Amino acid sequence: MRITVLGGRGAWPGADQGCSGFLVEHGGFRLLVDPGYATVQPLLARLPAVAVDAVYVSHGHPDHCADLQPLLRARVLTDRAPAALPVYAPAGSLDALLAIDEPGLVDGAYRLCGFAPGEGFEVGPFAARTWALPHWVSNAGVRLTCPGGVLAYTGDTGPSPDLVELARDADLLIAEATYVDDIPDRHAGNLSSAAEVGRYAALAGARSVLLTHLWPGTEPTDAVAAARRAYGGPVDVAAPGLVRVLEP
Template sequence: MRLTVLGGSGAWPTPERACGGFLLEHDGFTVLIDPGYGTMPLVPDRVDAVLVSHGHPDHCADLNPLLRARVLGDREFPPLPVHAPPGALDAVLALDKPRMLAGGYVQHDIEPGRTREVGPFRMEAWSLPHHVPNAGLRLTADGRAFAYTGDTGPAPELVELARDADILLAEATYVGRVPEEDAPYLSTAVQAGRTAAAAGVGRLVLTHLWPGTSPEDAEAAARRHFGGAIG
């Protein structure tokens, strides 16, 4: 199981970093997770399925150019399986008339508590607190486990999601404190470190850093609570 980070900026891309986008590969199968702003140019022809945690555009906007490239380009592609919470992709899919992208994708709802097979992966989902419905995702294959929080506030389910995962990809918009109005819906590097420690994960990867945040500061904050590998 191999994870490639395409970007990790929260809210909007910067000249240095695309928004969240991740490739998870196993046994010749590649899943694109959260195609946020700036991620599509890196992956148009090497994706077998797409998973989207929630409908905010910094997590799914580049699904539109990805589908355009696959439908309108010279090369013929099979319909792309796209998994997301119900309604999460309505806005991005409405950017084009339905007939333009017809046949380019097959949409599947992510349902918390229901297990689904995505290529070689077994996918489980948890409903986690955010401003819009957000699915925490856990993918397992051949005894390896990958967990991803999407964007979420504090929740006891996070430890269950991440339990003994080889990699925990955790939202850490802020370093140590979330502004009060967003505290139920977003997390910090400190909280990510605590979750990783409680869940016994092998490696912690921080994502969704607010633009301008020092990755070194975020890593140092998480390291105060988690003694394993970070990054």
Template sequence: MHLTVLGGCGAWPTAEQACSGYLVEHAGFRLLLDPGYATLPRLLRHTTVDAIDAVLVSHGHPDHCADLNPLLRARGLSDTPPPALPVYAPHGAVDAVLALDRPGMLAGAYRRHEFRPGDRFALGPFMADTWLLPHFVPNAGIRLTTPEGVLAYTGDTGPSPDIVRLARDADLLLSEATYVHRVPTADAPYLLTARLAGHYAERAGAARLLLTHLWPGTDPAAATEAAAEAYGHPIGVAAPDLVVHVTGPG
């Protein structure tokens, strides 16, 4: 399994960084995970829109799904539209994005598959397990399993014991880390720090940790250092075009 980072900026994109977006590839299948703001131009550096086999959305905030709209436009309005794109998302999570165009305009460009966080389902060559993790809106933590490796992704979340279950013995934990050391009090139930991400990675026995969804302007080195206070294995920060091979020790 290969993970290519399209963006890892929280809340809004910057000149250097798109919001959350990841291309996950295995056995020739290309899964777009969380097409947030400004991820489509990054995606086009690596592949074409018609090469995407499915989209998986963790939750309905636009920094995780807004670029589903231009992706569907690029497919549905082309001279030779590809088959309808399977879009997996929690119930109602992509309603606002799909309502941006006139009714029916892109109806043939996608096929919706709604799920409840907690569901387990096959998605191409992946087995997807999901957990309901605390956020301002319903958010699915996602665990993608293949015979070669396991990727655990928190989406956006606050503190929860289910993060340990999500990431248990994962080859890579891709974890939200909006803040470095402290989340503002009002947001503390719904977001993590880099240090907490390290804490959960350590408790879960994850082999590697990749921090993402950093607040714009956050120093990646500071986030890495904070995570390392609790986690003693390799730590990275999601950066555009970073490629990670997600495989087990064998």
């Protein structure tokens, strides 16, 4: 399994990178995970829009899904009869986004596969198991398993005992770490810190950790240091172009 980071910033894109977005590949299948703000440009620098085989969206906040709309435009305006792109997302979470365009323009470009967080399904070579994790809107953390390894991804989440099960023995845990340590009261229960990620990664026995969704202006080395207080494995911060190759 090969994971390429398209962006790893939380809330809004910066001059240097976009928001959450990951290209996950195995056996020639290309799964786009969370096409947040400003992730479609680095994606298209690597492959054409029609080469994406499926999309997984953890939740409907635009820093995790907004660039699905230009991706669909790129598919339908390049090829007026593109193959319908399967888009997996919590039921109803993309309704507002998919309604913003010219009526009918992208209707044939996608096939919406809504699910309830907690359900499991197959996406190409990946077995996807999801968990309902605490956030302001319906958020589905996902564990992707294939012969090439196990990837766990939290989306955005507050504290939950399910995070340990999600990350159990995963080859790579990509985890939201908006804050370094202390979480402001207004975000408590709905977002995570790097220090918390370190604690549940250690309990889960995850083999490596990639911190993502850092609040703009956060020093990456501070986030890594906070996670390492409890977790002894490899820790890095998601940055555009970073590649991780998992082997079983």
